[in-house]
Amino acid sequence: MNTMDARDFIQIAKNICEKTGSRLTETRQHMLEVLFTVETPKSAYELTDDYNRLVNSPIMAMSVYRILNFLASIRLVHHLHSINKYIICKHPIGRSEDQVPLFLICTSCQQIEEVAIAADLIYALSDHAESRGFISAGSQIELNSLCKKCQSNIHQHSPGDFNGQNPTNK
Amino acid sequence: MNTMDARDFIQIAKNICEKTGSRLTETRQHMLEVLFTVETPKSAYELTDDYNRLVNSPIMAMSVYRILNFLASIRLVHHLHSINKYIICKHPIGRSEDQVPLFLICTSCQQIEEVAIAADLIYALSDHAESRGFISAGSQIELNSLCKKCQSNIHQHSPGDFNGQNPTNK
């Protein structure tokens, strides 16, 4: 289903930049390639290391933050706030206009999945926003969840466990 | 509509703690009162200051974090990851079982609103999660939005502006 390579993705990025009057510089392109390679969500500092391992021209964390912000602003990267990590956003590919990305985050092992959902589902939420005078901006949503693997582990520990303090224990 | 006072809220908190076998200690109760008083989302360090201004028994940030995590675990506080702030969660009051809280966050001025939405809307999202083997945990959702005030300002600046880098500019 997602049999595209980094090259295709870069091309999409270029098109977006052209449309918006921004530039896909070499550094930004390299960063996209790194993100495409690593796939899993990573912190800005982890990505700095990855970049310096994979690209033959050193970069500093400050620049990484700037580039990540830029890539997020054109929706090619998503900042997963709940775990302070960044991940490439593949939704531009093979997806119709009436779909938006939903990010499932396993609160236990931090595995994430990007799934496409009907934009209508977001609109339903947006309607509530509008009734309060808010306009929904940036439809990407994070949903805290538990992946399959961690669901089975959960029976040994306990549900809703936060950093060792578990009110549901007795 | 929300004409309840801190006292009612504390009582609710006590009930929850009793059910779960945890304790609503004096410090935790004071923190709830502080949260109830300030109303707006605040960082843990801001809340530390607030606490020390309002309560006659000093507290340190480390303890504040622990207490916020505890209160979040019993759903009386919501951690707004996208802005790294905490806010009291009033959903337990005057709300039916089939409703869950949705947090609207103005990405410009960080004003937030908690609105009740039909749990069905979340279930719709959860269904997508389940199809990928995820189980939705912690139904509280943050929706990035723009409040009314910032919507009018946005015409002077530009939409989607991230830290001065705006690809939609030309």
Added chain:
DNA sequence: CAGTGTAATGTTATACTATATCATTAGTTT
């Protein structure tokens, strides 16, 4: 194609957010 303005990056410093760890206190149980 030199001159000018803006976008992007480099560089250094620092602010802000959060957790680890160990010691101590308080509450509960037997």
Added chain:
DNA sequence: AAACTAATGATATAGTATAACATTACACTG
């Protein structure tokens, strides 16, 4: 009272992100 566990105190440090200013690269204009 002794023993166990939950909660907090206290100190240190890790991790995340931005501020501010200098420099370079690019794009446009005359």
